[in-house]
Amino acid sequence: MAEDARNLLCGIPGLTTLSSRTLPHQSSPARRRAAVFNSPFPDVEIPNLSVFDYLFGSLDTASADRVALTDGATGEATTYGELVRQIEALARALAARGIGVGSVVALHSPNRPDFAVAFHGILRAGATATTVNALSTAGEMATQLTDSKAVAIIAADALFPVSAEAGKLAGVAAERMISLGEVDGSTSLADMVRETHPAQDVSFDPATHLAVLPYSSGTTGKAKGVMLTHRNLVANVAQSASLVGVTKDDRVLAVLPFFHIYGMTVLLNIALAQRANLVTMARFDLADFLGLIQSARITYVFIAPPIAVALAKHPLVAEFDLSSLRTVFSGAAPLDGSVGGAVAERLNCEVLQGYGMTEMSPVSHASPRGRTDIPLNSVGLTVPNIQCRIVDPLTGSDIAIPTVGVSEPGELLCRGPNIMVGYLGNDEATRATLDVDGFLHTGDIATVSAEGFVTIVDRLKELIKYKGYQVAPAELEALLLGHPQIADAAVIGVIDADGEEVPKAFLRLQPEATLSKEDVMIWVAERVAPHKKVRQVEMIDFIPKSASGKILRKDLRSKGALV
Incomplete structure (x- = not known):
């Protein structure tokens, strides 16, 4: 493993072997800072609340009448008050079926407003949601269902045949197949919301109770269930919201999937916490994407780098009025600085970048709105309540943080309240990722500047x-x-x-x-x-x-x- 790491690192321009070089800014102890570096922002308070209580417990009358979710395909709108009512009703209907604390429910759907109802209804009932990639085959989904021990499936009507086949393979009872649309022979989410059941007393410790089980390959190998608690998700919204900068006046286009942790936390939960209007897209199509920005007067979009390339280069972009757009935030993979600059210039908007992993709920770094001094190829600053280290992957020793300039590259390690509990049923993989000091080894090679700007420069892990x-x-x-x-x-x-x-x-x-x-x-x-x-x-x-x-x-x- 050390030999593989050495050869990979030698492929980084300007880098030979981390442990065999001494740069001028490292030569004097007076020019070094502590190996652990913190967020430049003060810690934020992380309340000991469930995800539901944190997002919706303070909903007032004025906010209840605001539009929470708009279906980009139909224009149908759901207010915050109606959203909470449906979530509560679904939670009671699940509880009436014996689904609650200790149960795992799979959610298999592209982006649509009732995804939010299903997702938060599962959590409100005290159950744990395992979100399934909308593109999964029945065999892949069955593996996830079996590993997570899911007892029920909520699926979009278009994906119902795949979910039903997966459910049979994994032994999920047919009566616990729930459809988001109308599917013959199945109970629909709408039916369950219309049911009348008494309120249930749901009690659990947010710090230890699992909210979600998304599946990630981590730094290598097959997908594993990532155990994230209610506190993990609440913490990451509290840590990230102010830096991401979504406000109640924003109309946020949700094209990145909610079943992925990026969409789950950064789009869905942060937008709802800020009382923004979230406009959903079930799948990416460039013309539809641009058309929705124009017609819905979208102000904020979250994207991945391939969409940034299209925004920078595709001739179709010039045919739409995108003047409402003020912020483009890129994540999920490193964004080239020149591409980001081209998007900013072409659309006359702010382009930001962030970084994270499923195992970190996911955000650990972000470029805050209004910070023009942060290079576009940087993933920004460490979010509050997080500590980081950059270490030589060959020796494990800390790489010096410069008082001027940029550090040597090394593996990025992070520690904070958003870090996962571990991998479900896989202590060996957990130990390989979380060290005894609580630092998560990201498998990504990064640098940090004297100003605290973190840049991802390569990957130590084998994942594509x-x-x-x-x-x-x-x-x-x-x-x-x-x-x-x-x-x-x-x-x-x-x-x-x-x-x-x-x-x-x-x-x-x-x-x-x-x-x-x-x-x-x-x-x-x-x-x-x-x-x-x-x-x-x-x-x-x-x-x-x-x-x-x-x-x-x-x-x-x-x-x-x-x-």
Whole structure:
């Protein structure tokens, strides 16, 4: 592992080996600061409340009449008062079915207003929500259902067949299949909201009770259930809201999925906490996206870098009136500074960037609104209540924080009230990610400037990040090895012609194999969610491996970059 890390780090421009260099700004102890660096902002109070009580407990009469959610496709609006009424009604209906504290409920839906009802209804009932990627296959979803021990599924009508098949595979009772729309033979969310049940006494400790179980690949390997408590989610809204800068007067376009932790916390929960109007999009289409900004007079959008590239370069952008837009916030993957600058200039708006992980609920860093001194390629400043370190991944020793200039690169570690409890049923993976001092090892290589600006410069982890989605090479390798004509396989991330990181498979075929590259890509595409597709294939004579049998991805990266 140390050898892999060394070779990866040597690929960073200007970097040889962290432990073998001494830069001028590190030569004198007088020029160093403490290895642990805190947020430049004062700590915020984190109330000991459930997510529901934190977001809606202070709802007043004036706010109750404000529009909380607007369906971008139909224009149908839901006020804050109606949203809370539906959440409470769903929670009572779930409780009447024996679903509450100790239960896990899967939620399988793209963005739509009733996602918020379902999500917060589950939490209000005291149950734990495990959100499922809307693009998951039935097999992938069944694995998540089984691992999380989900006892019920709430699914969008369009996704109901996949959810029903997954439910059968995982042993979820048919009567606990709930549809967000109207599906023959199933109970609908609307039906449940119309039911009349007495209020339930739901009691739990927000500091320890699990609110959500999103699935993440962490720094490597297959997806694992990330245990996030009510306090984790409440903390991250409290930590991030003021920096993100959404206000009650904003109309926020929600195109990034709520089932992903970025959409769950930064779009859904922060927007609701601030009493903004959240306009939902079920899927990204550039023309529809631009049309909604124009027609709904959107003021704030949260995006991932591929959307930023379209905003910077696509000719269609010029055909719409986007003058209402004041802020674009990018996350889920690093945003190139030149692309961010092009978006800011073209749209005459502020462009911000943030950073986080599912394991951090997710935000640990953000560029605050109004800070023109922060470089566009930086993920900004550490949010309140968080401590960070940057360490040499080879030795574990802290890298000095400069009083001027920028630090050497190293792995970013974070500690704070938003950090996960651990991975569900996987103590080994938890220990590999959370150290004894409570610091989460992000697997990302970062620098920090004397001003506290953090920049992500590379990844130590093996994960491929395709359009903000994590793709685990090991999962694709296991699938490929199941093909009878494939003798050996390795998968890495390579940069394609559009600057996007994509999965590339290196394959050693069986002697009599007749597989083509196209055959392989089609075969994989039939078995995985779209973001996990293998998009490049190369046939080679052998897969390079170490003496212990570990794939030498560094050799493949060098080869892959030339193809």
